[in-house]
Amino acid sequence: MNELVEQARRLVINAQGIFDSGENAAVLQSTLDRLDGPLRVAIAGKVKAGKSTLLNALVGERLAPTDTGECTKVVTWYRDGHTYQVMIHPKDGSPPVQGRFHRDDGAIEVDLEGRDALSIERLDITWPSSGLRKLTLVDTPGIDSLTEGISTRAFEFLDPEDNETPADAVLYLMKHIHASDLRLLEAFHDDSVASPNPVNAVAVLSRADEIGAGRLDSMASARRIAKRYGQDGRLRRLIQVVVPVAGLLAETAETLTQWEYKSLKQLADCKPTDLDPYLLSADRFVEARPETPLTSLERDQLLSRFGLFGVRLSIALLRRKVAETSSELSDELVGRSGLLELQTILTTLFVDRSDVLKARSALLAVERMCNEDRTNEGAQQLLLAIEQIMAGVHPFNELSTMAAIRSGWVAGKPRDLSDLERVLGASGTTPWQRLGLDESADQASIRNAAVAELARFQRLAESPFTVHDLGMACRVGIRSLEALIASSNQMATESIN
Secondary structure, three states: OOHHHHHHHHHHHHHHHHOOOHHHHHHHHHHHHHHHOOEEEEEEEEOOOOHHHHHHHHHOOOOOOOOOOHHHHOOEEEEOOOOOEEEEEEOOOOOOEEOEEEEEOOEEEEEOOOOOHHHEEEEEEEOOOHHHOOEEEEEOOOEOOOOOOOOOHHHHHHOOOOOOOOOOEEEEEEOOOOHHHHHHHHHHOOOOOOOOOHHHEEEEEOOHHHOOOOOOOHHHHHHHHHHHHHOOHHHHOOOOOEEEOOHHHHHHHHOOOHHHHHHHHHHHOOOHHHHHHHHOOHHHHHOOOOOOOOOHHHHHHHHHHHHHHHHHHHHHHHHOOOOOOHHHHHHHHHHHHOHHHHHHHHHHHHHHHHHHHHHHHHHHHHHHHHHOOOOOHHHHHHHHHHHHHHHHOHHHHHHHHHHHHHOOOOOOOHHHHHHHHHHHOOOOOOHHHHOOOOOOOOHHHHHHHHHHHHHHHHHHHHOOOOOHHHHHHHHHHHHHHHHHHHHHHHHHHHHHO
């Protein structure tokens, strides 16, 4: 077990001796359990942003319903487990009850037995899935819903009044930068133990294929827009990166059926002059002349699964023989949907930092409790212990320094700040990612690059022209590089022995 998690565990156990009754005791026990479980990632965004669709793509299985039924209005947890089970947690605090469910067209449909969505705190779905082993995913209702009470549920989940947020990190789906998007992201960021920190939030430019009206170059256009959004000062201080994803295409690619492949192959085998005029719009495609392959209902079914962009792209890949089997087509579509890039980011920024993020959540839970009871001498000692952990654990210093850079509190040349963020782990925590090298870089290349970067930031930190805040940030980066060099030297010694 990571030493940072152990420190957080000991602190929570000490807190149990001080707050040993009532709601605080239950919260602390839940916090301990949280340290042992997978990282919790919430998926949030506006209504119809594609949250459930993206969740299904990440899991690799159609679990979450994507319609506008009652279940989509409830915060729903998806966890890996040995059994198939749905638990309904009422909002009035009464004990959870096991719910009946069935799978309709792949998605899990829960029988709420007449309960109103607003009377349910959350649904807890346990489902054996390799896609849920490292991450527990939480699907939240859309913000800006027209239904009273529903639109506030994501805010209540990410920023509860009397407790810490249950999420360790968040994926926020957006199409444009709106004030409501910024408000929810600001609500998610606490103002204490790792003060406003973008490292645990990633924005997803959802339904990216619609940006270019379904053209084959839609994803290229979406990437340019995502890059521009990522440089926006309002968003940059709240999120780590903006990733474009064609969620519907990603979900369908991960769950592609043989019938869908054969149907697309039939269309691809048509002469372009006979078919392409009907690919100009969704209506034309569905209402194509009778001699066009497939019935109008079958074409409509393809459209609902792939979207116009996915249909066009699939036909183009099959015509060019880039994909000649259903598995090859699935792989190509996954790669072109942006899902692989998002999965890589989830791994490098969330999973690889899971111990840091979980420990941070635990410290925040205890800190909140202590701040609510300032007269308790034991609580004051706990606050001092939290301060000591924060000051003595380098990963926390990295997070706070990245936050300071992103928030504009540290000023300097753009290249210096960008490279310093990378050294601190903004692009991932592996040595080659911190140093901006290729994944295939050997130990000698890694060590040489680290030594060069160390010398560069030492010069910058010691320069009389460097302002104090930048100098302090450089020293955090210097410590990261020194640890990297020490690790590289140790690996070299072990290989010799």
